[in-house]
Amino acid sequence: MYQTTIHTVAQTGESLAELAYRQLEEMIVTLKLEPGSIVNERALTDITGMGRTPVREAVQKLAWEGLMEIRPRSGIAIAPLNLQDFGKILDTREGVERVLARDAARYGAALHHKRLREASDAMSTALASDDVGRFLMADKIFDTVLGQAAENPFAARLASPLQTHSRRFWFRLQRPGSLQQSGGAHKALIDAIIAGAPDRASEEATKLIDHLRTLAP
Template sequence: MHQAAVQSSIPTGESLAELAYRQIEEMIVTLKLEPGAIINERALTDITGMGRTPVREAVQKLAWEGLMEIRPRSGIAIAALNPQDFRKVLDTREGVERVLARDAALYGADLHHRRLQQASDAMSAAQEGNNVGSFLAADKTFDTVLGQAAENPFAARLASPLQTHSRRFWFRLQRPGSLQESAGAHRALIEAIIDRDEQRAADEATRLIDHLRSMAP
């Protein structure tokens, strides 16, 4: 795939580096890039169809988020996945998630509400079709819009890698009914934000984290 072809498919405002990041992140979350595996930059450019510069920028961001480890002269290691760490991620995530939910309910604009409703509808469709990939994509969109609606870039930057780690653990630990339960918890949170109910939004964020904790070993 040539870069020119990729460029035409990029949403407005999204750079090649951001598109490369999304593609590689999705492969890490869904374990297409296996935990502990060693890969090199050339392989990532082949997989994504991107040039070296956007891939390198994506790898640097993923390394900062703890999803990759750059090992000079030996390659790029995909982070190990220890299910016992899921609770640690969730314990760290809960406080900032409450802040984001509360502030999104307080400051979110109509545009954010429309995009949140679209994410909710996409989760419902994923649930009906039992489509895990579509659910994870909708969850990523939700997390992005949540950070924008909250108008708190500090909380959003803190939450983003934790949310990605959570999706990866969720994919690894899912069981029958997980998709339905997770979609329901997200829809309840989205509804509270759109209703501009700050306290309910914060409480629904806690309920979402509690649901995820129920999946942890």
């Protein structure tokens, strides 16, 4: 397992801490690490197949994002999933998402457009096979490229944990048709960014948040 991880890092250029973070974040989003449960560092090293240092760095980042809570002498708590918080997250996310979408349409370069198209294609593949996990991975890539294309690291850092929390709530609250609706909203936003239409991109960002609000209790 560890050797496989080293090989993966060599291929992707990610550090072990980044890879551990990505794995643990995915498990939190998809509720494989159950909300409110308590885990220990040893369990997380077993899950990821990595050493204590990269796992510890990943846990610290996830704790800063509000997805974990480090409890000295008692373990690491996975953040509870309080459904009433979803609306608060979306209210906070909407403003920064509009800024990112607008600036990505203004400043996005050819490389960003290529990666956005790849994310869009990955979402389409996920929709065709009704693969929620693959869709969430593509959504994470989209969010990352969105922040890079906007050339606004302050907004990107603010948006990143909100986007992760949103994916977690979406996974929990999705219903029949949610995958297709979310895919359509993302495609419209990506198309507006690639077209270099800042105002339209901002509006599509709001429409994406509006779609998510339909799932909030």
